[in-house]
Amino acid sequence: MKGILEGLNPEQQRAVETLEGPILILAGAGSGKTKTLTHRIANLIAHGVDSRRILAVTFTNKAAAEMKVRTQKLVGESLPLPFMGTFHGIALKILRIDGEAVGLAKNFIIYDADDRRLLIKNIIKAQGLEFSRSQLRDVESDISSAKNYNISADEYLAQANTAYTQKVAQVFRTYEEERQKNGALDFDDLLLDWLRLLECPDIREKYREKFEHILIDEYQDTNKIQYQIVRKLVNERRNICVVGDDWQSIYAWRGADYQNILNFERDFKGAAVIKLEQNYRSTKPILDAANKVIKENVNRTEKTIWTANESGMPIEVVRVYNQFEEARFVADKIEYAGMHGASYSEFAILYRTNAQSLPFEKVFLQRQIPYKIIGGQRFYDRAEVKDIIAYLNLLISPNDSVSFIRAVNVPARGVGEKSVAKYFAGEEMRGKAGKGLLEFQELLAELRAKVPTSTPREITEELVEKLQYLDYLKSRKDERADARVANVKAFVEEAGEYESLDDFLGSLALFASSDESAGDDAITLMTVHSAKGLEWDEVFVVGLNDGIFPTYRVLEQGEGEGVEEERRLLYVAMTRARNKLYITSFERSMGRDGSPVVHEESRFLRPLMCSEIDNSMSGDEIEICYDEGMEDSGW
């Protein structure tokens, strides 16, 4: 285990060598955070800490996977790995073990966002509540946000002072009842129930003792519940190490509170504070530009991120005519670099919203440039896969109404909406619907009997076979039938990776779109949110328009926290680049009715545009270019 400090700078070394007591590591973008964390874990193990008594929490499954690989490399193959995963993933593991103490069934299922939406929609319909269209969109997130603040349905009702919130309270309450009856937890419940579990003194003691050392990555993105979980887990020895960067806090909309990181020293008196301010990733022009952007934020801590990498190409800020020209511009640059030997995996295109990917896809397809889109629709969210998952859920949790509604008439068995309503009302079924329902239940019973003795793969295979699901997919006139069949086959393969059906279903729900494997040599397209923690040689940040980035939703509220979070988001995007950064904006797009919409350049770019006036800029770090491109290319 020699050389654990090799290749680390003095601050990183201090972080790795400080093994006891609370530590706050303020790690700027590209400052070697993961390296520091993995070396610290290796050092703990080298000092005799049992690896299984280390808890390491990351923000994404991908980050956890990377940390596992890098830790394993440092400590060798033979040692068991520490407890590593996301808050949600670890909650799932722990609730499967001890969840009964808070009244959970042994094999609860997990609702993803889709399942939740469906249940909420059904409740609204069943109760005949009237919501406007825009309210309808908000109900879901309002309920989720209440749960993220640990507010129960009853408490929500008590605070409800408008007609809207009173109706939401009603939906909220029924949602919780139905969800529990269905034997399901949603994402928020995983955290809430973990916290509730830690309120049982004996169980809390068990885990406080078990986890001798706790490390938490991306601490600025923890929410109130996660914070409370951490507080409950840390024992008298206070071996808690958190890493984060308030400049990269981009999840306040989901209840994250970067005050958590600013308050760390108050919460854990005497904490060692280590600042990692040297950036090893980006060139000076990139870092200078990113710093200029973030300095506009009023609400932030002071720090100086610097790089020894003084040279570097200027960043390019480019204004193009429309989104098609934007895609064309990016494709031109990449093709040109490709001719000089660059490989596609060195490029990334980052946008504010998933919907912006389309023009890029079109141009890349046309020019036969390989690309991969991360995010947007997840593999497991595709209809054909979700249908199968609904069946599997019903094997484990027979009362789950959400999965029942989804599965009962796929393939069509003559059990439509009306029959489903009758069924739930307990009415007698006859005719086509009755027969279909019987068939459906017999199939489930037959498969359910096999669950204890069969592998997930066998069950899934038999299900697909019995449903004649592949034939069903092929028989529908659907251009994508082939792709759907392939997806189902891939899903069956996937089932082969798991020991039990519980396990399989649990990990499916927690698997994020951004976790999908890197794959072969292709350009990466993803949202800025998904890009956090990643890096590429050349990065294109596109759509820097007011109303898009920042989104109109925060502009409506005026300058403030919303706009500052969007600006931090841009900071994250810019600091993903190692060598070359392009920022593009477009002048117009097509409105819904086909009329052109003019888009202002993003206000975030103003500090970059003033480079001629501001003489402190040391020269040619930023190139500003107005693409004179075609006036009208059919877009």
Added chain:
DNA sequence: ACTATGGATCTTTTT
């Protein structure tokens, strides 16, 4: 009673 089709409407970010 169920299904297929056409048209209108809206689109932030994710564990």
Added chain:
DNA sequence: GATCCATAGT
């Protein structure tokens, strides 16, 4: 483009 709803067809 996807999703929701009304209407016509099976």
